[in-house]
Amino acid sequence: MTNELKRYYSDLRDKNYRIWQKRVADCEEKNARFRALREEPCRVMQQAADGKISYPTAASRLGQIDAERKTLLISMGLPSDYLDMIYTCPICKDKGVVGETGKPCACALKKEQEMMRTASRINDRETFAQFNEAIYPTEEQKKQGLGMKRFCERYVAALPRPEKPNLLILGQSGLGKSFFGNAIACAAIEKGVRTVKATAYQCIQDILSGIESREDAINPFLSAELLILDDLGTEAMVPNVTIETIFRIINERAAAQLPTVFISNLDRSELSERYGERVASRMIDGALTSIVALRGDNLRTRTR
Numbered sequence: 001m002t003n004e005l006k007r008y009y010s011d012l013r014d015k016n017y018r019i020w021q022k023r024v025a026d027c028e029e030k031n032a033r034f035r036a037l038r039e040e041p042c043r044v045m046q047q048a049a050d051g052k053i054s055y056p057t058a059a060s061r062l063g064q065i066d067a068e069r070k071t072l073l074i075s076m077g078l079p080s081d082y083l084d085m086i087y088t089c090p091i092c093k094d095k096g097v098v099g100e101t102g103k104p105c106a107c108a109l110k111k112e113q114e115m116m117r118t119a120s121r122i123n124d125r126e127t128f129a130q131f132n133e134a135i136y137p138t139e140e141q142k143k144q145g146l147g148m149k150r151f152c153e154r155y156v157a158a159l160p161r162p163e164k165p166n167l168l169i170l171g172q173s174g175l176g177k178s179f180f181g182n183a184i185a186c187a188a189i190e191k192g193v194r195t196v197k198a199t200a201y202q203c204i205q206d207i208l209s210g211i212e213s214r215e216d217a218i219n220p221f222l223s224a225e226l227l228i229l230d231d232l233g234t235e236a237m238v239p240n241v242t243i244e245t246i247f248r249i250i251n252e253r254a255a256a257q258l259p260t261v262f263i264s265n266l267d268r269s270e271l272s273e274r275y276g277e278r279v280a281s282r283m284i285d286g287a288l289t290s291i292v293a294l295r296g297d298n299l300r301t302r303t304r
């Protein structure tokens with residue numbers, strides 16, 4: 001379990017414990033008999049420890065106290081389990097793991113995916129299920145959009161090892177490229193693929209802040225099971241940083257056979273102009289990369 005996830009569960013247990021404490025305090029404030037019973041279990045246990053009563057007697061007395069508390073709860077119009085410990089997930093009791101083996105609970109897997117989406121600024125409303133062919137202004141563009149959707153879905157289905165690991169999506173802005181990148185990310189995370197999605201701008205900003213704080217900020221981009229790098233071409237061109245970073249990402253991910261989706265408004269010649277032949281030739285290497293170029297009218301201006 002990641003530290004972030006551990007912290008989530010520890011906060012969740014704290015939060016539920018505080019709610020429980022508040023419930024107890026409220027009941028004791030409202031009901032004098034309830035209040036009187038508060039110290040009772042302790043007293044009974046002390047009597048048993050001192051040998052004044054037997055342990056079986058103590059146990060039966062504790063059972064009576066519990067039953068009386070439940071009756072009081074009902075008389076106050078509350079459910080009899082109102083003061084049971086509160087768990088958001090009764091299966092793992094908010095520990096995130098089940099059983100002796102420490103297997104992650106379903107709630108932990110779901111939470112982890114949610115955290116991944118948040119960290120990568122993935123929009124969970126832009127999914128293949130949300131795909132709407134009605135936004136396309138022409139039949140031709142609609143056909144292209146549907147083809148693109150099928151293609152991306154096949155790519156996701158083949159993850160984490162698509163036949164060609166990389167996907168390069170090109171086209172002018174407003175053709176839905178980022179939508180497909182986002183939908184790929186959502187579907188990949190859903191199938192348990194550790195995914196990082198960022199714009200090239202965010203990526204380079206992360207690297208630059210990493211240089212400042214002496215952290216190796218490139219690691220998430222190199223090690224994610226799937227990387228989606230959107231808006232390639234909008235990042236700052238920092239000498240000795242930008243091209244080197246993109247090169248390392250392409251090179252090291254290819255060496256590790258990790259799939260990468262690149263999305264850009266630039267065309268092939270603009271890519272090699274901006275990043276140089278060394279980077280561009282790897283990015284458009286047909287052996288490693290499926291290249292899709294979207295064409296047509298801007299969907300955002302057309303639908304407004």
Ligand SMILES: [Zn+2]
Pocket residue numbers: 089090091092093094095096097105106107108
């Ligand atoms: Zn759980």
